[in-house]
Amino acid sequence: MHTQPLRGRCPIRAEVAQSPQGPRAPSGHRRWTGHRRQRPPRPRRRHSGSGCAAGAGGRDLTARPLPGPPRRVWQLPVGGGGGRGGGGGGGVRRAGSGMQPAQLGRAPRHLLVCERGHARHPRSRHAAHVRDHAYSCRVSFLIPECGLLPEVLKSTIADIGDYYLVRSLPIHELVAHEFIDAFVKKGSCYALTYKTKIDQDNTAALLPNGKLILSVDKDTYEELGLQGRPSRYSGKKVMRYIITIDLTDAGFHPESKKHNRVLWALKEKKPLEFDFLMAWYNTGAEGSTLMSYFSKHQIQALRPKITFSTLRDLPCPVLQSNDLQGKPEESCSTEELFEWLGAVLNQVSLDNKSSSFLSTYCCPEPNTVVEKAFLCTITGFIIPEKIIQLLEQLCCYFGEPKLAYWLTLTVHGFADSPVSWRESEHGFHKGGENLYNFVIFRNLDYWLQMAVGAHDDCPP
Numbered sequence: 409m410h411t412q413p414l415r416g417r418c419p420i421r422a423e424v425a426q427s428p429q430g431p432r433a434p435s436g437h438r439r440w441t442g443h444r445r446q447r448p449p450r451p452r453r454r455h456s457g458s459g460c461a462a463g464a465g466g467r468d469l470t471a472r473p474l475p476g477p478p479r480r481v482w483q484l485p486v487g488g489g490g491g492r493g494g495g496g497g498g499g500v501r502r503a504g505s506g507m508q509p510a511q512l513g514r515a516p517r518h519l520l521v522c523e524r525g526h527a528r529h530p531r532s533r534h535a536a537h538v539r540d541h542a543y544s545c546r547v548s549f550l551i552p553e554c555g556l557l558p559e560v561l562k563s564t565i566a567d568i569g570d571y572y573l574v575r576s577l578p579i580h581e582l583v584a585h586e587f588i589d590a591f592v593k594k595g596s597c598y599a600l601t602y603k604t605k606i607d608q609d610n611t612a613a614l615l616p617n618g619k620l621i622l623s624v625d626k627d628t629y630e631e632l633g634l635q636g637r638p639s640r641y642s643g644k645k646v647m648r649y650i651i652t653i654d655l656t657d658a659g660f661h662p663e664s665k666k667h668n669r670v671l672w673a674l675k676e677k678k679p680l681e682f683d684f685l686m687a688w689y690n691t692g693a694e695g696s697t698l699m700s701y702f703s704k705h706q707i708q709a710l711r712p713k714i715t716f717s718t719l720r721d722l723p724c725p726v727l728q729s730n731d732l733q734g735k736p737e738e739s740c741s742t743e744e745l746f747e748w749l750g751a752v753l754n755q756v757s758l759d760n761k762s763s764s765f766l767s768t769y770c771c772p773e774p775n776t777v778v779e780k781a782f783l784c785t786i787t788g789f790i791i792p793e794k795i796i797q798l799l800e801q802l803c804c805y806f807g808e809p810k811l812a813y814w815l816t817l818t819v820h821g822f823a824d825s826p827v828s829w830r831e832s833e834h835g836f837h838k839g840g841e842n843l844y845n846f847v848i849f850r851n852l853d854y855w856l857q858m859a860v861g862a863h864d865d866c867p868p
Contacts, residue, residue, distance in 0.1 A: 517862045518841065522732055522742045527803045527852040534846065534854060538799065538819075539792045540829045540868055541844060542615055543600050546820040547786045547795060548753055549802060552724050553811035554782040557716070564801045568712050571687040571789035572698050573602060575706040578681050579612055580674035582620060585662050588655050590701060592618045595690030598791055602683040606824040607648075607836045612682055613826045616689075616792075618656035623826040623833075624649055631678040634670065641835040641863040650826070650833060685789045712788030719781040723758055723771035727814055729853035737774060742847075744772040746857050749816060749845065752783075795819060799846065806850050817846040828864050835863025 525532050551557075581587060582599065591597040596616035604611045610624045622636075629636060629649040636651035653670055654660060660667050674680060688698055699707060725740035725748055734741030740748075751758060751769055758771050795817075802817055821828060823840025834842060839861050847855040858867035 519860050519864070519866060520743065520746060521858045521867045523856050524729075524732055525854055525856070527848065527854055534799070534856060535796050537829075537844065537856060537858070537868070538796050539616075541819065541821060541842075542598060542792060542827065543613065543822045543825045544790045544792070544795065544819050545787065545822050547790055547798070547817070548784065549798070549815065549817045550749070550752065550781060550783050551805070551812055551815045552722070552778045552781045555718060555780045557782055557784070558805065561798075561801050561805070564798050565714060565784065565786065567797070568714075568786060568788075568790060568794050569687070570709045570711055571685060571791075572702075573708045573710055574684045574686055574698075574702050575708075576681050577684050577702070577705055578675070578679060579622075580671055580679070582612075582614060583653065583655060583667070583670055583674060585667075587701070588618075590696055591688055591698070592655050595688055596791070596793065598685075598687045598689075598789070600685045600789070600822065600825060602685050604682065604824060605836070606826060606834065606840070610680060610682075611824065611826050612680070612684075614655075615827070615831065618654060619831065620653040620655055621826045621831070622651040622653070624651065628678060628680075632673045633677065634673050639835075640833055641837070652831070687789055687791050689791055689793045710788065712786050712790060715785045715787075717783045717785075719752070719783055721777055721779065722752070722781045723775045723777050724781070725772050726774045726776060727847070727849075729814075729849040729851060729855075732855065740772045740774070742855055742857060745847065745855075746845065746859070748772060749818065753785075753818060790819075799848075802846075802848055803852055806848075806852065810850070812850070814847055814849045817848070819844055828860060829858075829867050832865040833863075835861075837861055837863040 525534060527534060592614075597614060597618075598616060599612070599614035601609075601611045601613070606623060610622070610628055612623070613621045615621065622634075623639065624632070624636075626647050626649065629651070632651070634651050634653075636649040638646040639648035639650055642648040657666075660670075686698055699709060725745050726738075727745060728734070728739040731739055732742045734744065747769075748758075748771055750756075751767075756767050756769060758769065799817055802815060805815065821834075821842040823836060823842075825834050825842070828834040828842040834840070840863075841859060841861040842864060843859050844867075845857040845859075847857070860867060
């Protein structure tokens, strides 16, 4: 019988060849003693892209131009850590189940996505991006060369509206059709569990599109018996699952098996109770309010906390609205502005004095020193509809001649929200960052900067 020389290496023979007794031909295999032709090593492809191509396995957004507004992606070289945002609580965080000991001292991936547009362009996406980010805990705007806020902006801030804290609310009440018909189908209803840790506790969130998101541990998931998917950030051994229930689905009516199955699982098989932050936005539709609907529970109406401050002799970067990357000695880049704005909002000194042991950061070049700048910060459970109203009034700020060439609006999301943008899963990892910032120029051009941490997808 004619046999061909083996080109590859038999896995059994390779294993035997590594044994201390030397190579030995196992039964049923023919030994080959001829010369082996060495193949050249096969070149391996390497991803040279940054951002989500390097961090999340997606496409490289900087490899070729994208349709629509100009857009760039940076992978921020910042360290991990940081506390919780908004209603998160505090305390020491444990590393996630997917964290290896060698990674604890390594800076996690942070992603910054930037795009440019015009606020009055008919195809502008600035309002859509705000709507896609459902849960916000802090809103700040900074206006250089402004000492007194216009009355129209003051009234917009005062009209932010109340939100509610409902204690020990059984989650099955959110899938009851009385609640769905009264709030989910007649407006935009927002609900988010209060003081829960996304990497340790069971959490829940109700999106304005009517989808209820449950992020639960493995034991709870098995007890509920509802269909879900493994969490993307639970590591090799899955310890967390995501359950999505569409309350507006045509098949989710009171007589359907699907509705009865979900109601039985959440009410009888594995009852879950949470403290919820809730808000409801409707366009003038008459009906009951959250306060009256949940009157049998312990419910409290809360007002957002608003602070005003005037910054004196503030060095501000020089920006050009048509240049995201900046030019040496002409303008600063969007990444430099983002870093500078973080220092200003956290009240970090920009003097860069030799005696300072806290920070050596200073304003990027080129810059100008403004005599005064107005800073307003709103803290609470702030819904996107109110942020869009505030953004529109900030655009109208340049309706009259102003000394300022630009202003900023910064929005921080909850660090322990189950989602960040749209329905993208969100995790805490080392900081839980998810935020965006608008830079609005005098000619109504804008920059939109969206930043997330290691446990997030690339923003839309």
